[in-house]
Amino acid sequence: MKFSFSNSVNGMKPSEIRELNKMASSPGIISLGGGMPSPETFPIRELTEIMEDIMKNNANLALQYGNTLGINPVREEIAIMLEKVEKIRTTMENIIVNSGSQQGLYELGAVLANPGDTIITEEPTYVGAVSAFSANGLRMEGIPVDTMGMKVELLEERIKALIGSGRKPKFIYVIPTFQNPTGYSMPVERRKILIEISLKYEIPIVEDNPYGQLRYYGQPVPCLRSMPGGEDIIYLGTFSKVMTPGLRLGYTVAPKEVMEKFNLIKQALDLATNSFSQYVAYEYVKRGIIYKQVELNKILYKKKRDAIIKSLKENMSDMAEYSEPEGGMFVWATVKKNIDTREMIPAAIKNGVAYVSGQAFTTNGTQKSSMRLNFTFGTVEQLDEGIKRLTKTLNEQA
Ligand SMILES: Cc1ncc(COP(=O)(O)O)c(C=O)c1O
Incomplete structure (x- = not known):
């Protein structure tokens, strides 16, 4: 069967993030790519209790x-x-x-x-x-x-x-x-x-x-x-x-x-x-529970945010400008050299680090020398090592 597809789906491109997640899940790769929360923040005990209560007391509605x-x-x-x-x-x-x-x-x-x-x-x-x-x-x-x-x-x-x-x-x-x-x-x-x-x-x-x-x-x-x-x-x-x-x-x-x-x-x-x-x-x-959990998430993410900023300061400050966000999950870094960060992805993956290129966030091909770095998913140690691997990759681009 030869299928013919709609103009709208033919006009869509796969998200760089989904593609990247496939590569970034290979062992040894530190992912600064996806926008994932840390699994450490999942309130597993509380959710287990809630789910059991629902199944005991409210299953007829919850399953309807x-x-x-x-x-x-x-x-x-x-x-x-x-x-x-x-x-x-x-x-x-x-x-x-x-x-x-x-x-x-x-x-x-x-x-x-x-x-x-x-x-x-x-x-x-x-x-x-x-x-x-x-x-x-x-x-x-x-x-x-x-x-x-x-x-x-x-x-x-x-x-x-x-x-x-x-x-x-x-x-x-x-x-x-x-x-x-x-x-x-x-x-x-x-x-x-x-x-x-x-x-x-x-x-x-x-x-x-x-x-x-x-x-x-x-x-x-x-x-x-x-x-x-x-x-x-x-x-x-x-x-x-x-x-x-x-x-x-x-x-x-x-x-x-x-x-x-x-x-x-x-x-x-x-x-x-x-x-x-x-x-x-x-x-x-x-x-x-939500209010307590948000406070816990903030304590954890603040440490991670500080860790990535410290590592960026120590390793990349003469190569890139970067945001120092007061919250959220991302740092935006723009490299000073004229490097296309999308083209650099394979080299970064080879060095064991993943990120999302700036171009993924536009519809007109701008933001070529920028990249988005997520700091909530990795551990403090992984964030530091990830930035070091990224610095090495940038140095190799000379
Ligand atoms: C700005 C923004 N909007 C929407 C979403 C989608 O979130 P969800 O569908 O998980 O609620 C995200 C996820 O990262 C986001 O960053």
């Missing part, structure tokens, strides 16, 4: 299909949690529970835009968002990021130019806190300007915030959704970095009319998110 928007008690608990940790005021009716926030990204692309429409992203931006939006046939216009996140002073001009050419953007996708891949955060002044621009041009903001709770240094900055004027912002959150990614649970907060459309698209995707995972999350939040 659930509502398309999510199980009501879970949505209620998420609303309570969001008020507590992010000062977001919302209700269950405005929350959909998804199979990871990745599914939420796909739903957004399907609900808010048509194939061929333009949206605005940061440049660089989260590689999974690029695949979710590409799968919906969207055109991405990247606004460069500096150490303070999206350069909002460039945003308005770009919007005007796009409107002038009949391509008014359908939404603005941002990761304002501990951005993936750069690790940078947007200060409150820029956040205000971003909200003003969104309201002025009536272009919705989509705020993706998987890392907001993982702050190791500095003062918290309010999330966009909690700020004045931010009530209509669509907000994505996840349990992946504060519980486990394996249970695949994320959620989207959105105005009611958007929620109705999510309901329709979600029915087509999977009818409903895994009920068992949802009941696990419900107990995890209700029993307050």
Whole structure:
């Protein structure tokens, strides 16, 4: 049989991260590549207890299909949690529970835009968002990021130019806190300007915030959704970095009319998110375990963040500039020599270290001399050794 494939799937490329994970899982390779939490943070004892309780007391519901928007008690608990940790005021009716926030990204692309429409992203931006939006046939216009996140002073001009050419953007996708891949955060002044621009041009903001709770240094900055004027912002959150990614649970907060459309698209995707995972999350939040776990994660990740920065200072400071993030999971390094970091990957793997090249986070081939380094997965010793192997690889490129 000769199969013919759709234009949208033919236009998609395999994610560099998935490809890299295959190589990086070979023995002896230190992976600074994927965005994985440390298995040390998985609350195995607590989750075992919760799962046993669910099977004893609530199996009939936990093993059954659930509502398309999510199980009501879970949505209620998420609303309570969001008020507590992010000062977001919302209700269950405005929350959909998804199979990871990745599914939420796909739903957004399907609900808010048509194939061929333009949206605005940061440049660089989260590689999974690029695949979710590409799968919906969207055109991405990247606004460069500096150490303070999206350069909002460039945003308005770009919007005007796009409107002038009949391509008014359908939404603005941002990761304002501990951005993936750069690790940078947007200060409150820029956040205000971003909200003003969104309201002025009536272009919705989509705020993706998987890392907001993982702050190791500095003062918290309010999330966009909690700020004045931010009530209509669509907000994505996840349990992946504060519980486990394996249970695949994320959620989207959105105005009611958007929620109705999510309901329709979600029915087509999977009818409903895994009920068992949802009941696990419900107990995890209700029993307050999440808040204690986040504190433990922060202690562990702060040590790892300090270890990678120390090693970068000792080994790579004359070769690369790098972010020193106050939280999150990533350092963004840009090499001073004119090296193409994508082309360098095989040499790095040969030396026993993996990373993701800057180009994976753009749609236009920029960021060639940058790379994203994850610091949450490896041990302190592996992080130091990984940076040494990367330095050796860079030296060999001369
Ligand atoms: C910015 C961002 N958004 C969304 C996701 C997807 O997370 P999940 O689908 O596990 O909730 C990630 C995962 O790394 C991410 O970094």
